[in-house]
Amino acid sequence: MTERTAIITGASRGIGLEIARRLAAEGYSLTLSARHEAGLRNAAQQIVTETGVEVDTVVANLAIEDDVRTLVAAHAARNGRLDLLVLNGGVGAEGPLAEMRMNTYDLLFAVNLRAQFLLIQQCLPLLRKAAALEPATGAKVVALASITGVAGEPNLAAYGASKAGLISLCETVTLEESGKGVTATALSPGYVDTDMTAWKRESLGRAAMLTTGDVAELVLAVTRLSAHAVVPNIVLTRAGAQIWRA
Numbered sequence: 001m002t003e004r005t006a007i008i009t010g011a012s013r014g015i016g017l018e019i020a021r022r023l024a025a026e027g028y029s030l031t032l033s034a035r036h037e038a039g040l041r042n043a044a045q046q047i048v049t050e051t052g053v054e055v056d057t058v059v060a061n062l063a064i065e066d067d068v069r070t071l072v073a074a075h076a077a078r079n080g081r082l083d084l085l086v087l088n089g090g091v092g093a094e095g096p097l098a099e100m101r102m103n104t105y106d107l108l109f110a111v112n113l114r115a116q117f118l119l120i121q122q123c124l125p126l127l128r129k130a131a132a133l134e135p136a137t138g139a140k141v142v143a144l145a146s147i148t149g150v151a152g153e154p155n156l157a158a159y160g161a162s163k164a165g166l167i168s169l170c171e172t173v174t175l176e177e178s179g180k181g182v183t184a185t186a187l188s189p190g191y192v193d194t195d196m197t198a199w200k201r202e203s204l205g206r207a208a209m210l211t212t213g214d215v216a217e218l219v220l221a222v223t224r225l226s227a228h229a230v231v232p233n234i235v236l237t238r239a240g241a242q243i244w245r246a
Helices: 014-025 037-051 065-079 102-133 157-180 195-204 212-223
Strands: 005-009 029-034 055-059 084-087 139-144 182-189 233-236
Touching (some): 005 014, 005 065, 005 102, 014 029, 014 084, 014 212, 029 037, 029 065, 037 055, 055 065, 065 102, 084 102, 102 139, 102 157, 102 182, 139 157, 139 212, 157 182, 157 233, 182 212, 212 233
Parallel strands (some): 005 029, 005 084, 029 055, 084 139, 139 182, 182 233
């Protein structure tokens, strides 16, 4: 019960996988989740090969409420505590507000906000338990939001609005739960070079994007804060003339 544990959603590739690799190197026992079993299994094997750290995997679609509950129950059964919840799983969509279909809007909010709310809610007993066991550092929630949740971006109205809601949710978690040792931080990066942003590589160039390592480094920094320190939102922007833009 002294080993630190973490749940990471969207962990089969990109930002989630890099965060998982860094946390494994720090000695965390991990529960990784993603929608597709093959990619999740490959990610877990990569981490075990690199670090020797035990990794559990749970296939879960965040749009399905029962999958979210199953994920948390599986982690609880194996670990009994949760030191870090990394809310990385999400979906994106681009298009003018005037033309966006409402079923696309509904999916964005179901995955990017409703599922995150439910995950936090289900994990709170485990987070509180870890915080009681480790009062100096407490337990943390880190949510991958977006700079578009801070500064609006053309053609990303629904996506940005869902991420703005996530930033607000993190603030409320800290307000309500910090007395029990649980705090939350939103990370709000611009475009990060992953499969999800492959559609921007032609217009931006990969060299102009943030790296998954940039984001993972900030997650580690948050885990090292004392229980008395909270960073509500970290905005990570790309270098150049487009500061505060995605």
